[in-house]
Amino acid sequence: MRVLILGGTREARDLAAALVAEPGMAVTSSLAGRVRDPALPAGETVIGGFGGVAGLRAFLRERAIDAVVDATHPFAATMSAHAATACLESQADGAPGGAVPLLRLARPGWTDRPGDSWHRVPDLETAAERARTLCPPGGAVFVTTGRRRLGPFAADPDRHYLIRAVDPPTDDLPPRHTVLLDRGPYTVDGETRLMREHGVRVLVTKDSGGSLTAAKLDAARALGVPVVMVDRPATTGPVAPTWTDVAGVLTALRALAHGDAEQPSAHQPRP
Numbered sequence: 442m443r444v445l446i447l448g449g450t451r452e453a454r455d456l457a458a459a460l461v462a463e464p465g466m467a468v469t470s471s472l473a474g475r476v477r478d479p480a481l482p483a484g485e486t487v488i489g490g491f492g493g494v495a496g497l498r499a500f501l502r503e504r505a506i507d508a509v510v511d512a513t514h515p516f517a518a519t520m521s522a523h524a525a526t527a528c529l530e531s532q533a534d535g536a537p538g539g540a541v542p543l544l545r546l547a548r549p550g551w552t553d554r555p556g557d558s559w560h561r562v563p564d565l566e567t568a569a570e571r572a573r574t575l576c577p578p579g580g581a582v583f584v585t586t587g588r589r590r591l592g593p594f595a596a597d598p599d600r601h602y603l604i605r606a607v608d609p610p611t612d613d614l615p616p617r618h619t620v621l622l623d624r625g626p627y628t629v630d631g632e633t634r635l636m637r638e639h640g641v642r643v644l645v646t647k648d649s650g651g652s653l654t655a656a657k658l659d660a661a662r663a664l665g666v667p668v669v670m671v672d673r674p675a676t677t678g679p680v681a682p683t684w685t686d687v688a689g690v691l692t693a694l695r696a697l698a699h700g701d702a703e704q705p706s707a708h709q710p711r712p
């Protein structure tokens with residue numbers, strides 16, 4: 442069985458490692474190629490995008506892919522939508538089993554806990570506005586939403602922005618900023634120290650979920666720092682059956698490999 446994993450996440454790498462060890466499974470992982478020095482998954486890796494829905498559909502056909510697992514980051518909405526459409530449309534490409542089955546592996550989002558002060562917002566523009574409301578002039582805002590689309594923060598000359606990202610940001614940045622290049626995982630002690638050192642008054646983050654980057658939320662709670670939480674983008678197009686852990690996806694793939702299911706169904710609620 443030939444499985445294509447749409448990757449770029451820890452979960453995608455864990456799944457690739459598990460599939461490489463699985464008899465009868467051949468795995469290819471794909472990465473967008475955004476990060477300069479990506480953590481590479483086990484098995485074959487293709488890097489750089491497919492060229493839209495048509496390109497992905499051609500890839501599925503040419504490589505005779507039997508199943509796709511969309512294990513992209515919860516904010517990679519374009520790739521997820523492309524995967525859903527390409528798999529649906531692959532039905533017309535004459536594969537023996539009809540449409541290529543699509544499975545989604547997505548970590549659950551974060552939920553606030555007693556002591557948290559979270560402000561959920563729909564996008565980065567609103568996040569930047571809310572951060573300005575919550576942080577007095579002269580204070581510091583800790584931005585952990587990634588290196589792209591930082592423009593909404595750029596027009597503020599009155600606050601200091603501590604921007605943490607894996608690679609250097611390319612957008613315009615606020616006049617007063619510090620860029621911290623790091624990729625985690627992080628500890629609560631380290632995050633607490635960092636926020637104290639920089640006098641952070643507000644944390645801005647995306648609802649990425651997962652444990653690798655959750656320590657900042659514990660640190661913010663302990664320090665009484667409010668969190669501006671950017672909600673996940675809405676899913677557009679068909680929704681694939683979704684699992685929150687690698688084991689569930691593996692079970693579904695095995696069932697597909699043994700012909701037990703034409704289209705897998707998720708046994709766990711969508712996150």
Ligand SMILES: NC(=O)c1ccc[n+]([C@@H]2O[C@H](COP(=O)([O-])OP(=O)(O)OC[C@H]3O[C@@H](n4cnc5c(N)ncnc54)[C@H](OP(=O)(O)O)[C@@H]3O)[C@@H](O)[C@H]2O)c1
Binds near residue numbers: 492
């Ligand atoms: N967005 C985030 O916050 C975030 C955080 C951590 C990791 N990531 C990872 O970084 C990658 C890019 O994220 P994004 O938000 O820029 O994606 P996106 O906006 O959903 O996708 C934009 C384009 O990038 C290409 N692409 C994205 N993911 C790909 C993958 N796994 N394999 C091959 N091509 C891919 C596709 O190009 P074509 O149309 O040419 O196929 C896609 O149309 C994803 O793999 C994601 O898992 C994203």
